[in-house]
Amino acid sequence: MDIIQxxxxxxxxxxxxxxxxxxxxxxxxxxILVTGLIILLVVMKQLGSIIQLIESLGEKAAxxxxxxxxxxxxxxxxxxxxxxxxxxxxxxxxxxxxxxxxAGKIFILLLAIPIITAxxxxxxxxxxxx
Amino acid sequence: xxxxxSILFQxxxxxxxxxxxxxxxxxxxxxxxxxxxxxxxxxxxxxIVINGxxxxxxxxxxxxxxxx
Numbered sequence: 001m002d003i004i005q006x007x008x009x010x011x012x013x014x015x016x017x018x019x020x021x022x023x024x025x026x027x028x029x030x031x032i033l034v035t036g037l038i039i040l041l042v043v044m045k046q047l048g049s050i051i052q053l054i055e056s057l058g059e060k061a062a063x064x065x066x067x068x069x070x071x072x073x074x075x076x077x078x079x080x081x082x083x084x085x086x087x088x089x090x091x092x093x094x095x096x097x098x099x100x101x102x103a104g105k106i107f108i109l110l111l112a113i114p115i116i117t118a119x120x121x122x123x124x125x126x127x128x129x130x
Numbered sequence: 131x132x133x134x135x136s137i138l139f140q141x142x143x144x145x146x147x148x149x150x151x152x153x154x155x156x157x158x159x160x161x162x163x164x165x166x167x168x169x170x171x172x173x174x175x176x177x178i179v180i181n182g183x184x185x186x187x188x189x190x191x192x193x194x195x196x197x198x
Binding site: 012020038041 | 134168171178185193
């Protein structure tokens with residue numbers, strides 16, 4: 001049961017954080033950082049099999065590989081952006097966190113450009129040419 | 131590199147010991163050495179953290195096909 005370990009890890013991390021917060025500030029922040037890191041790492045290892053399932057389903061449905069790859073990249077960027085934004089927000093840098101989120105949105109939009117153009121072109125094909 | 135609660139205890143232990151050394155050195159009146167000890171402790175912790183961070187980024191990169 002991985003979930004029990006993760007919950008226990010969170011509780012231990014909070015206790016250590018409370019102990020270290022008054023003793024030495026920077027180390028308490030490092031505790032938060034490492035806890036998020038470990039939990040995300042455990043989740044990523046499980047996520048690999050889910051991604052494989054999505055890929056195999058896409059191949060069975062004969063979807064163009066480019067679209068699934070783009071979606072996977074967008075999900076990856078979303079996870080990374082969330083991690084960075086949360087850590088910077090915990091450190092008290094709300095402005096930087098907002099900028100990181102903005103950058104994540106821009107990069108996601110950049111990755112989605114080929115799909116958007118494909119959709120617009122197919123819509124234009126439906127329209128009668130004047 | 132095994133990633134479990136032991137690394138958390140490691141960092142917390144280093145933090146407590148560094149805070150102890152800092153307090154003792156401050157009481158002895160050696161302010162500069164106390165600052166230096168804190169800096170060294172923080173760098174040691176930072177190395178551990180960066181190892182874990184690169185591990186995580188590699189994992190995300192391989193899972194989500196982010197090669198470019």
